[in-house]
Amino acid sequence: MPAELTVDLDEIPKSVAIRKVLGGREIALFRMGDEVFAIDAVCPHRRGPLDSGDLDEEGIVTCPWHGWRFDIRTGKSPTHPGQVLTYPVRREGGRVIVSIGS
Numbered sequence: 001m002p003a004e005l006t007v008d009l010d011e012i013p014k015s016v017a018i019r020k021v022l023g024g025r026e027i028a029l030f031r032m033g034d035e036v037f038a039i040d041a042v043c044p045h046r047r048g049p050l051d052s053g054d055l056d057e058e059g060i061v062t063c064p065w066h067g068w069r070f071d072i073r074t075g076k077s078p079t080h081p082g083q084v085l086t087y088p089v090r091r092e093g094g095r096v097i098v099s100i101g102s
């Protein structure tokens, strides 16, 4: 079933992600400049919290538990076989809208 989540851009810090629940899924919202990316917050390795991981300048987040890395734009890992889902994000003024299942 389609679902949407709206947050103010100002709610998302530039240095750390925020975690939200959308349609029963844990979603991590990352901000790079004024762009926002949404991925699963749960690491596919052993369910570590990707929203607590470090984000580098190239958009790669490192899971804080065992170091698997994921590109927040594609969900793909440059170093491991795992992948996380990504979700469409659109902006309406200062609001960020994430949708799933549409």
Ligand code: FES
Pocket: 043, 044, 045, 046, 047, 048, 049, 063, 064, 065, 066, 067, 068
């Ligand atoms: S739980 Fe994320 S790398 Fe192990």
